Each structure stands twice: as structure tokens, then as C-alpha cells.
Amino acid sequence: MAEHEKQDAVRQASGAHSAGKEDTRSKPSLPPVDKDFRYFVRIANTDLDGNKKISQALTKIKGVGFMFANMLCNFAGIDKNAKTGYLKDDQVKKIDEILNDLGKYNAPSWMLNRRKNYEDGKDYHIITGNLSFAEENDVKRMKRIRSYRGIRHGMGLPVRGQRTKSNFRKNKGKVSLGVIKRKDAKPGSV
Secondary structure, eight states, rough: HHHHHHHHHHHHHHHHTTTTTSSSSOOOOOOOOOOOOSSSSTTTTTETTTTTTTHHHHGGGGOOOHHHHHHHHHHTTTTTTTGGOOHHHHHHHHHHHHHHHHGTOOGGGGGOOOOOOOTTTBBBBBOOHHHHHHHHHHHHHHHHOHHHHHHHHHHHHOOOSSSSSSSSSSSSEEEESSSSOOOTOOTOOO
């Protein structure tokens, strides 16, 4: 008698099938969930996907691009290809600390997104909501001092010297485009 036949005979004798218990052999078992894995990791007030590589997941933070994420991983001493969900709490705190105080880690100034700040002339790297706030304030300042860029922003026109004859023609208010036929024109006249 084969081994599985013996097990079936034992089950029938014990009444496992009659008691409504299912056969667990036929069902595939799910892989055990690792207790250290987290599906979401919170860094800089942003939820990062735990299934992605850390270098890729950090780019979801506003103000952090691919190269900046690469630099963060190097400063923190974390493998760039490690999954975000397996980061330990001390590694997450280290990344947060680096993001909040880059001056302490001698980050090159060309990697920062706010060089020679208007108020104090220092180099900063701004992320998340502060970045949006700084951009809005810059545009408001340009409008207030009536610079060329500020005037273009105010009029809703392109700022960086693009041509406007053929592009940027729609969604600029109720300005009509093309030829409009007069209402008091005589029929048949051109």
C-alpha cells in the first residue's frame, strides 16, 4: 500500500471527511509573509511603495529625482536595489535626516534645486509642499516687480521665448481665433 493511501485510510477511520474537514494536500500553500516587510514606508510625509527598489521609490517624493535618490542612497549607505519594504526603522530615519539637512553631508551644490536663494543667497534643496510654495512665491515676486517673465506669467503666455504664432493658441480666455463673420453683413456679400 502506498503512503498516501495509508493516510487516506487513517483519515477515513478518524472521520475527518465526515466531519466536514477539507483535504489540505490539494490546496497550494501561500508563501509566508515576512514579518519585516512593510507595504508602505513613510519618508518625508510621503508613502512609498514597499515593493519597489529604494532608488525608484524615492523619486515619488516631490523634489527628488533619479540622481538625487541615487545620492541619498550613497549617503545613507543603503543598497540602491534593496526593496523599500525591507528597510529598517533606523535606515528610514537616516534617509529622513539626510533629506532635512543636506548641508551636513556635503552634497554638491549642482544637485540642489534651490541654488543662491533670493532672500539669503544660500543653496537649499526643497521637497514636497515647500517646493510648491517656493515656486508660487517666485512667480508672485516676478509679477510684483513687473519683470518680463512676471508679465508673461500674468498674461498666461509662454515664458521661455517660444514662438506663439502657431502654438499656445487655445485655453487663453475667450479670445477668438480666425475670422468671425459680422452679424450685420448682407447675405451674398463676401
